[in-house]
Amino acid sequence: MEEKKHLLEQLHDIQDADKNHHLPAKKVVELSEKHGYSPAKVYGVETFYTMYSTQPRGKHIIRICENQSCHMANAKCLVHYLESKLGTSVGGTTTDGLFTLELSSCLGMCSVAPAMMIDDVPFGNLTEDRIDEIIDSYKEGK
Amino acid sequence: MKFYRMHVLVAQDTRSIMAGAKRVEEALNEEIRLAGLEDEIRVIPTGSLGFSDKDQVAIAIYPDNIIYCPVLVSTVPEIVKEHFLKGRVVKALAHPMEQKEVTMEERTSENQMNLDVQKRILLKNVGKIDPENIQEYIAADGYIALEKALFEMTPENVIEEVKTSELRGRGGAGFPTGLKWQFTRPNPGTEKYVICNADEGEPGTFKDREIMEGDPHKMIEGMIIAAYAIGGTHGYIYIRGEYALSIQRLQKAIDDCYEYGFLGKNILGTDFSFELCIHAGAGAYVCGEETALINSIEGKRGEPRKKPPYPPSEGLWQKPTLVNNVETFANIPAIISHGSSWYQSIGVEGSRGTKLFSLMGDVNWKGTIEIPFGTSVGDIVQNIGHGVRYDRQLKGIILGGSSGSLLVPEELTTPVDFHSLAQIEAGPGSGSIVVMDETRCIVDICLNIAEFFRHESCGKCTPCREGTAQICHLLEMIATGNGLPEDLEHLEKISQTMMDSSFCPLGQTAPSVLKQALKKYHQEFIEHIHNNNCPAGVCNMNFTEED
Numbered sequence: 001m002e003e004k005k006h007l008l009e010q011l012h013d014i015q016d017a018d019k020n021h022h023l024p025a026k027k028v029v030e031l032s033e034k035h036g037y038s039p040a041k042v043y044g045v046e047t048f049y050t051m052y053s054t055q056p057r058g059k060h061i062i063r064i065c066e067n068q069s070c071h072m073a074n075a076k077c078l079v080h081y082l083e084s085k086l087g088t089s090v091g092g093t094t095t096d097g098l099f100t101l102e103l104s105s106c107l108g109m110c111s112v113a114p115a116m117m118i119d120d121v122p123f124g125n126l127t128e129d130r131i132d133e134i135i136d137s138y139k140e141g142k
Numbered sequence: 143m144k145f146y147r148m149h150v151l152v153a154q155d156t157r158s159i160m161a162g163a164k165r166v167e168e169a170l171n172e173e174i175r176l177a178g179l180e181d182e183i184r185v186i187p188t189g190s191l192g193f194s195d196k197d198q199v200a201i202a203i204y205p206d207n208i209i210y211c212p213v214l215v216s217t218v219p220e221i222v223k224e225h226f227l228k229g230r231v232v233k234a235l236a237h238p239m240e241q242k243e244v245t246m247e248e249r250t251s252e253n254q255m256n257l258d259v260q261k262r263i264l265l266k267n268v269g270k271i272d273p274e275n276i277q278e279y280i281a282a283d284g285y286i287a288l289e290k291a292l293f294e295m296t297p298e299n300v301i302e303e304v305k306t307s308e309l310r311g312r313g314g315a316g317f318p319t320g321l322k323w324q325f326t327r328p329n330p331g332t333e334k335y336v337i338c339n340a341d342e343g344e345p346g347t348f349k350d351r352e353i354m355e356g357d358p359h360k361m362i363e364g365m366i367i368a369a370y371a372i373g374g375t376h377g378y379i380y381i382r383g384e385y386a387l388s389i390q391r392l393q394k395a396i397d398d399c400y401e402y403g404f405l406g407k408n409i410l411g412t413d414f415s416f417e418l419c420i421h422a423g424a425g426a427y428v429c430g431e432e433t434a435l436i437n438s439i440e441g442k443r444g445e446p447r448k449k450p451p452y453p454p455s456e457g458l459w460q461k462p463t464l465v466n467n468v469e470t471f472a473n474i475p476a477i478i479s480h481g482s483s484w485y486q487s488i489g490v491e492g493s494r495g496t497k498l499f500s501l502m503g504d505v506n507w508k509g510t511i512e513i514p515f516g517t518s519v520g521d522i523v524q525n526i527g528h529g530v531r532y533d534r535q536l537k538g539i540i541l542g543g544s545s546g547s548l549l550v551p552e553e554l555t556t557p558v559d560f561h562s563l564a565q566i567e568a569g570p571g572s573g574s575i576v577v578m579d580e581t582r583c584i585v586d587i588c589l590n591i592a593e594f595f596r597h598e599s600c601g602k603c604t605p606c607r608e609g610t611a612q613i614c615h616l617l618e619m620i621a622t623g624n625g626l627p628e629d630l631e632h633l634e635k636i637s638q639t640m641m642d643s644s645f646c647p648l649g650q651t652a653p654s655v656l657k658q659a660l661k662k663y664h665q666e667f668i669e670h671i672h673n674n675n676c677p678a679g680v681c682n683m684n685f686t687e688e689d
Binding site: 048050051 | 156157160196197342343345346347348351382383384385386421422423424425426427438439441442443444500501502503504508509510540544574576578582587590591593594597598600
């Protein structure tokens with residue numbers, strides 16, 4: 001019973017351990033069998049929350065915010081800039097498998113909007129130049 | 143304990159770390175060691191020092207009461223040699239006084255209120271103590287309230303004290319906290335839960351984060367006292383999965399609490415036991431709604447439940463459950479240790495104590511502020527935010543988040559308290575103040591909010607699922623020059639239907655900014671629709687499908 005309680009955390013664990021940062025269908029089925037859930041129930045849960053992905057993702061996940069404060073600081077242009085720089089649209093992964101670009105709801109960094117996170121690292125006061133700098137540093141294998 | 147003649151506090155909230163605070167801390171330690179001062183000066187990480195709108199590292203020097211900002215790795219040697227070694231303040235780097243007014247607690251005494259309308263109770267320790275060191279919290283009178291509650295008060299006394307303090311919930315609805323506790327206590331059961339709602343996801347809100355990153359023990363102490371009062375056995379902090387630093391600091395704080403006997407079995411040697419753990423969310427705004435949050439902890443989709451039954455009688459695993467916001471819990475230690483009559487002396491009738499706000503948008507100074515209830519919105523914008531940026535005209539203010547309300551400049555004299563704000567159909571909501579200047583287009587702002595809610599609607603009930611999509615579509619049409627005169631009526635109708643018939647507060651409040659915008663900025667919508675003109679020049683009015 002105790003283990004059943006924390007499905008979300010178990011999904012987090014599976015995803016964190018996966019090298020493609022996603023929830024492999026096989027693992028999810030195993031998890032549901034272990035707890036006596038139907039796979040559909042677990043699938044329902046994993047697709048409800050935006051931080052989980054059923055599709056393999058890149059090495060780094062870029063989450064850029066487009067809500068109120070970031071929107072007022074021109075985040076839309078930066079999303080387009082990132083899309084063209086990475087050569088993929090929101091939700092997609094670069095061909096070299098290095099980045100997946102996602103939108104995020106408010107990251108709570110409104111005072112330094114526009115903001116994004118790459119994995120667990122936050123970046124604020126973004127400009128096109130800042131983005132170049134950041135993306136290049138990740139490409140160089142920071 | 144070792145004695146140091148000087149303490150150097152390095153701000154290490156998320157933003158400061160982003161600006162290189164950890165490298166500055168390393169450089170400080172290295173330079174201090176080179177200067178041979180390591181036994182005299184101690185470097186300590188702390189929460190935000192209030193310079194939250196810049197990508198800059200700030201440090202505070204005590205007892206000298208000097209703040210340096212910005213501090214770069216390259217400027218560290220000069221500060222160490224001149225100030226720490228020779229005692230000469232490096233004036234070029236020391237921060238101007240007016241910013242210090244905002245950050246230094248000693249300047250927030252009553253007689254300074256004109257200069258600085260802030261009053262720090264909740265943020266008293268933020269920027270002063272090391273949030274990862276429980277001893278510093280204890281030295282700042284931490285866990286005294288818990289001790290007082292456990293040894294001098296019965297659970298009923300605690301509830302009575304919170305009730306008399308007139309503390310109201312800080313999550314948005316403003317329900318009297320003491321009453322909620324009172325409802326939860328008598329419900330039978332061997333297991334009772336205390337949940338801290340730290341799922342701060344309202345766009346434009348980051349005030350809870352300031353507490354979690356800068357003084358995590360304060361809210362934990364509040365939770366333990368709440369558990370004692372209602373007979374709680376287990377606690378959860380439900381926190382956004384994206385708040386990595388908050389999760390890390392809270393976990394450290396919880397681990398230390400277990401080690402010091404503030405959590406676990408027989409707390410402080412009494413027969414009161416309470417277990418606490420963190421539960422990270424996975425990205426769903428609706429989980430800020432208490433029953434959706436409870437479903438999420440149970441490992442389900444975060445959809446809200448039917449109420450009643452309310453959580454105090456039937457919550458997590460059908461057991462009695464108390465859910466309060468981070469800021470609400472953070473108020474508790476001060477109420478218990480100083481008493482409810484002290485707390486009642488702050489603020490105004492019906493709204494006691496202080497309130498945190500995230501101040502942002504088109505103002506000169508942005509960040510988290512703490513004001514006593516009763517301060518006017520205009521005071522906040524002018525005296526704390528230092529006015530609208532670039533000397534532009536104020537257009538309006540979004541108060542209380544995307545699901546909050548819209549204030550026009552004429553309403554700025556309104557005091558921030560539950561009663562006065564209700565008169566203009568507003569409320570403190572999630573605790574955010576977004577200032578908009580004259581260059582903002584109201585249609586564009588409403589569309590952005592609508593897009594957010596379309597994405598975040600959980601889809602359980604029709605008015606919200608369909609309503610958010612319809613509103614979004616209509617606003618898109620208006621913002622691209624394809625709006626029709628009858629669209630405004632449709633927007634009005636859909637908004638009202640959502641407010642009346644949505645299942646949970648998400649759908650009920652999603653159209654509130656739009657509804658007020660339609661009334662208060664009516665002419666601007668008309669301009670878009672009838673004259674194909676965006677007065678602020680933001681919307682691309684000649685957008686067609688081919689574009």
